[in-house]
Amino acid sequence: MDHFIYKNGALHAEDVPVAEIAAAVGTPFYVYSTATLLRHFHLFDDALDGLDHLVCYAMKAASNQAILKTLAQAGAGMDVVSGGEYRRAKAAGVPGDRIVFSGVGKTAAEIRLALEGGIRQFNVESEPEMEVLNATALAMGQMAPITIRVNPDVDAKTHAKIATGKSENKFGIPISRAREVYALAASMDGLEVIGIDVHIGSQLTDLAPFEAAYQKVAELTETLRADGHNIRRLDLGGGLGIPYARDNQAPPLPVDYGALVKRTLGHLGCEIEIEPGRLIAGNAGLMVSEVIYVKSGEDRDFLIIDGAMNDLIRPAMYEAYHDIIPVIEPAPGVDQVKFDIVGPVCESGDTFAKGRFMSPVTAGELVAFRSAGAYGAVMSSEYNSRPLIPEVLVNKDQFAVIRRRPTFDEMINRDTIPEWL
Numbered sequence: 001m002d003h004f005i006y007k008n009g010a011l012h013a014e015d016v017p018v019a020e021i022a023a024a025v026g027t028p029f030y031v032y033s034t035a036t037l038l039r040h041f042h043l044f045d046d047a048l049d050g051l052d053h054l055v056c057y058a059m060k061a062a063s064n065q066a067i068l069k070t071l072a073q074a075g076a077g078m079d080v081v082s083g084g085e086y087r088r089a090k091a092a093g094v095p096g097d098r099i100v101f102s103g104v105g106k107t108a109a110e111i112r113l114a115l116e117g118g119i120r121q122f123n124v125e126s127e128p129e130m131e132v133l134n135a136t137a138l139a140m141g142q143m144a145p146i147t148i149r150v151n152p153d154v155d156a157k158t159h160a161k162i163a164t165g166k167s168e169n170k171f172g173i174p175i176s177r178a179r180e181v182y183a184l185a186a187s188m189d190g191l192e193v194i195g196i197d198v199h200i201g202s203q204l205t206d207l208a209p210f211e212a213a214y215q216k217v218a219e220l221t222e223t224l225r226a227d228g229h230n231i232r233r234l235d236l237g238g239g240l241g242i243p244y245a246r247d248n249q250a251p252p253l254p255v256d257y258g259a260l261v262k263r264t265l266g267h268l269g270c271e272i273e274i275e276p277g278r279l280i281a282g283n284a285g286l287m288v289s290e291v292i293y294v295k296s297g298e299d300r301d302f303l304i305i306d307g308a309m310n311d312l313i314r315p316a317m318y319e320a321y322h323d324i325i326p327v328i329e330p331a332p333g334v335d336q337v338k339f340d341i342v343g344p345v346c347e348s349g350d351t352f353a354k355g356r357f358m359s360p361v362t363a364g365e366l367v368a369f370r371s372a373g374a375y376g377a378v379m380s381s382e383y384n385s386r387p388l389i390p391e392v393l394v395n396k397d398q399f400a401v402i403r404r405r406p407t408f409d410e411m412i413n414r415d416t417i418p419e420w421l
């Protein structure tokens with residue numbers, strides 16, 4: 001459920017007409033709903049009610065500080081994967097003890113940054129990383145709290161580019177080697193082993209892979225405890241999918257996911273962390289774009305819009321489906337027409353949808369991409385020298401620009417010309 005609905009014939013973000021935002025900031029732009037962000041955070045938080053738990057929002061999904069602050073004020077922690085994300089979380093006011101650090105390639109500098117600023121735990125992904133973390137912590141006179149990410153070799157049944165829990169993926173250590181690697185960690189004086197971490201992939205639409213992975217984590221918890229490790233925290237990653245197309249069968253709900261967590265892991269008495277990104281931010285954001293031309297091709301009509309693959313890369317990169325709707329509510333019973341919906345970038349991959357049926361729209365009209373809040377703005381680039389598009393946050397009847405559109409000069413003047421030219 002989200003808070004982007006038609007009212008009085010026009011698409012609204014909460015109580016603000018989307019067209020009003022377009023008039024203020026120009027197109028294309030991203031707009032997020034505070035109510036939807038909070039609703040999704042609370043769905044997870046409530047689903048884990050009764051367990052000692054922390055929902056650590058995977059901020060890679062949408063990392064604007066206004067979004068982070070909205071969620072942090074509601075009680076969320078953050079899952080970060082780079083020094084940049086760590087700094088951003090801190091800048092948004094998230095305390096270090098609510099930040100977990102994930103990722104396969106943490107550098108010594110990033111580790112130092114987090115140890116200096118405070119960190120809830122590092123999710124360690126390899127033995128070489130463990131050694132760098134140990135040495136860095138010792139040099140700073142600290143003990144770094146860690147979980148070790150295990151790769152449970154479970155098929156997440158999602159797009160290959162976002163599956164992470166199979167043995168061929170680069171993530172975690174093979175669960176079969178866990179005892180050995182935990183023993184090594186326990187022998188290092190700069191590390192405090194506190195738990196286990198697992199994340200098997202993103203946009204999962206079935207609970208079965210989670211169940212398979214969490215059962216393995218439950219068994220491993222008992223084994224490691226028997227080996228003498230004080231396993232008291234389980235980080236279960238993110239990955240629960242969202243409905244992208246309204247006629248698709250909806251993926252399981254956070255409440256079902258929470259019940260699964262309780263069923264598979266509740267008896268262990270561990271503190272539970274989860275790292276949802278997409279389910280919190282995905283349906284909390286739209287990308288809004290203006291139709292530039294309707295072009296008749298030989299066998300199809302193209303809707304050429306001012307948003308492009310550099311602004312929203314998911315269709316080009318993952319063949320992702322995004323619902324695209326007119327901002328003016330279509331009249332009831334109007335015939336749907338078929339378009340290829342494309343951006344202005346000079347490659348055929350700049351295609352958002354092929355043969356998509358939608359209500360007729362014409363040049364100058366606005367269209368909205370639904371479910372664009374996660375992995376939208378954060379994955380955008382300036383390809384074709386197109387400046388990053390603005391982000392706007394709505395809260396009831398108010399809206400604020402939370403990242404403005406840079407000027408062309410700002411973009412161009414970042415280049416420096418060597419003096420020999």
Ligand code: LLP
Pocket residue numbers: 058061079102103162199201202203237238239240275276277278279314318374375
């Ligand atoms: N935790 C870890 C360690 C992760 O790697 C990820 C996502 C998450 C949590 C959050 O997963 P979520 O709840 O959002 O599914 N750009 C792709 C998605 C990449 C996901 C990467 N890792 C897309 O647009 O579909």
